[in-house]
Amino acid sequence: MASSVRNSMYLWIIKTLTLVELRFPLSNYRPIPTLPMAPIRSVTGDNWDIVGFEPRGIYRSEPNINCSAATPAGTATLDSRFVPDVTDDFFNSYIQAGIELGVRCQEVVGREKNAGRHMSTTTNARDMISIVDAFTKTADGDRAAKPSNLLNYFGYSYGTFLGQVFASMFPDRVGNMVLDGVLSLDLPLGENLTDLTTPADGIIASFFIYCFEVGPKCSYFTGSSAFDIFNRFNQSFVQLDPQRAKVEGWANATDLEAALLTLKTAFFYSVASPASAFGSLSDALVALEQVIAIQNVTLWTEQIAALIGDPTPAGDVNAELRLGTLCTDQGNKWYNKTLEDLAPAVEHLREVSIVGEILAKSMLGCVGWSIEAVEVYSGPFGGDTATPILFVGNTYDPISPVTNALEAAPKYKNAQVVTVDATGHTSRVAGNACQRVKVNAYFQGTQLPGNDAFCALEAGPFGITLNGTLEDIISEADYTIQFTTP
Numbered sequence: 261m262a263s264s265v266r267n268s269m270y271l272w273i274i275k276t277l278t279l280v281e282l283r284f285p286l287s288n289y290r291p292i293p294t295l296p297m298a299p300i301r302s303v304t305g306d307n308w309d310i311v312g313f314e315p316r317g318i319y320r321s322e323p324n325i326n327c328s329a330a331t332p333a334g335t336a337t338l339d340s341r342f343v344p345d346v347t348d349d350f351f352n353s354y355i356q357a358g359i360e361l362g363v364r365c366q367e368v369v370g371r372e373k374n375a376g377r378h379m380s381t382t383t384n385a386r387d388m389i390s391i392v393d394a395f396t397k398t399a400d401g402d403r404a405a406k407p408s409n410l411l412n413y414f415g416y417s418y419g420t421f422l423g424q425v426f427a428s429m430f431p432d433r434v435g436n437m438v439l440d441g442v443l444s445l446d447l448p449l450g451e452n453l454t455d456l457t458t459p460a461d462g463i464i465a466s467f468f469i470y471c472f473e474v475g476p477k478c479s480y481f482t483g484s485s486a487f488d489i490f491n492r493f494n495q496s497f498v499q500l501d502p503q504r505a506k507v508e509g510w511a512n513a514t515d516l517e518a519a520l521l522t523l524k525t526a527f528f529y530s531v532a533s534p535a536s537a538f539g540s541l542s543d544a545l546v547a548l549e550q551v552i553a554i555q556n557v558t559l560w561t562e563q564i565a566a567l568i569g570d571p572t573p574a575g576d577v578n579a580e581l582r583l584g585t586l587c588t589d590q591g592n593k594w595y596n597k598t599l600e601d602l603a604p605a606v607e608h609l610r611e612v613s614i615v616g617e618i619l620a621k622s623m624l625g626c627v628g629w630s631i632e633a634v635e636v637y638s639g640p641f642g643g644d645t646a647t648p649i650l651f652v653g654n655t656y657d658p659i660s661p662v663t664n665a666l667e668a669a670p671k672y673k674n675a676q677v678v679t680v681d682a683t684g685h686t687s688r689v690a691g692n693a694c695q696r697v698k699v700n701a702y703f704q705g706t707q708l709p710g711n712d713a714f715c716a717l718e719a720g721p722f723g724i725t726l727n728g729t730l731e732d733i734i735s736e737a738d739y740t741i742q743f744t745t746p
Contacts, residue, residue, distance in 0.1 A: 303696050304414065304703040313391060315384045317375035318581045325375045327365035327580045350521065350572075350617070351599050351606060354624035357573035358583070362595075362628030365580050370631040379584035380633035385426040388413075389433065410435030410646060412703075416686045417441045417660065418585075423649075424641055427672060431643030436703055440652040441686030442665040445641050460613035460658035462734050463531040463683045467538055467721070468493070469733060474722040480542035496549050497523070500557070512557070519557040522564050523548065525571040528615040531658045532685040538721035540567075571618070579625055587626035588633035594626040602627075613658070642671030649675040650702045650709075654690060656683040656730050676708045681717040681730055692718050 300310050314321035369376035392411050412435040415423040420439035427434050444455055471478035472486040482492050500520040505513035526544055530537040544564055551560040569575045587594065594602065605623060609616030649672050653662030662679045669675040678698050682690035694715035701707040719725045726733050 317379045323375045325369040327368050354621040355627045358625035359628035376631040380588045381425050382635045382637040412436045414438045428641045431645045434645040437649045441660040444664045456616050456619045459656040459661050470721040478542050480545045515558045518561045522561045524615045528618040533689040534683045534721045583625050587629035644673045651677040654680050654682045680715045
């Protein structure tokens with residue numbers, strides 16, 4: 261790369277893979293097709309080189325950890341019909357899968373010089389120092405004409421945690437750093453990757469509001485209010501009652517289990533990227549209504565699973581790429597735990613959202629992960645950074661709402677926060693023009709937003725722009741959503 265061009269580190273975290281990026285699988289995420297993202301340089305400016313990298317052990321990083329390849333053919337023992345909030349079978353299936361995978365990974369990649377022990381966020385932060393140092397040299401090893409020992413970095417989701425670890429360990433090496441979709445530092449390391457926040461159900465509520473506002477262009481539109489659309493959904497939802505079906509011996513009890521799990525998974529993916537997913541979600545709900553009417557939910561489950569992937573352990577391909585960092589970052593504290601030990605955490609996920617159980621599978625996989633990281637940074641977080649950090653957060657983000665950014669920013673000298681009134685996980689899925697302008701100004705001259713740090717609600721799902729703030733729109737809607745859990 262030309263030495264006259266400044267170098268930046270770009271981190272792309274949710275796995276719609278279209279550009280150079282760091283890839284970190286938070287879950288077996290297979291989104292409903294998303295809208296194309298704007299070129300990175302339209303945000304940063306075209307005077308930056310864009311550098312992507314893989315974390316230790318993941319994808320094209322070498323050595324790669326691939327314990328799944330050691331799975332003997334025909335040994336899958338996991339039923340794909342379990343429903344998380346009906347019985348413990350769903351949770352136990354992920355525990356069992358984690359134990360089996362953990363044993364294989366310990367044998368294949370768990371030794372000192374294997375990748376498994378070097379996948380912590382701390383090690384990844386040190387690797388970024390190596391990458392930056394490499395850019396200060398020419399191809400023949402001489403010092404570059406305009407060297408910079410600062411990391412210029414754009415991090416999303418897990419990338420914000422990696423950025424905060426880096427900034428805490430090496431504050432004097434922080435250049436332009438944007439952290440978008442900030443994971444909570446109030447949770448222990450690793451647990452912040454399984455956090456689901458109360459805005460998740462707010463985003464679900466917004467589906468009914470947006471659907472009503474756009475009218476018949478939303479295939480699930482009905483009635484004279486958003487509440488009517490919610491009632492239409494709830495009439496289908498309450499019929500997916502596997503617990504009652506099992507007690508009463510219904511022949512389709514397992515089919516109802518699979519349908520309910522698939523429905524919750526579809527909603528989970530939709531709240532992560534509402535602008536692109538709500539249209540497909542409305543079509544899926546129409547189809548669900550139709551198959552319930554003919555008492556054949558299996559047909560719907562198979563069709564939706566083809567779009568979003570199998571939500572059971574059988575569909576969690578290469579789970580070790582996620583667990584290698586997730587489990588070691590929190591010091592393997594879940595290793596050898598039982599479902600009973602994890603019951604409080606699972607119950608918390610159930611309480612915060614109707615889709616909360618979907619996040620439990622990552623935590624449950626750590627029950628079998630025995631590989632300990634060589635190094636784990638546990639704080640303190642914060643620092644007198646060489647350059648002020650710019651944090652970015654959406655008001656309604658199911659994983660990392662702007663409140664996390666507002667809590668993190670004071671820990672770093674002169675850091676500021678851009679609040680984006682939008683739904684979805686990170687601002688990249690919201691397509692907010694105001695946010696792009698502010699991030700561009702920061703990358704072009706480290707211009708912080710100051711008092712002009714709020715980006716108002718812009719066009720969202722179905723291309724609709726609602727009047728007011730999301731908080732007011734959702735809270736002032738003339739109904740309170742009371743999901744009825746089977």
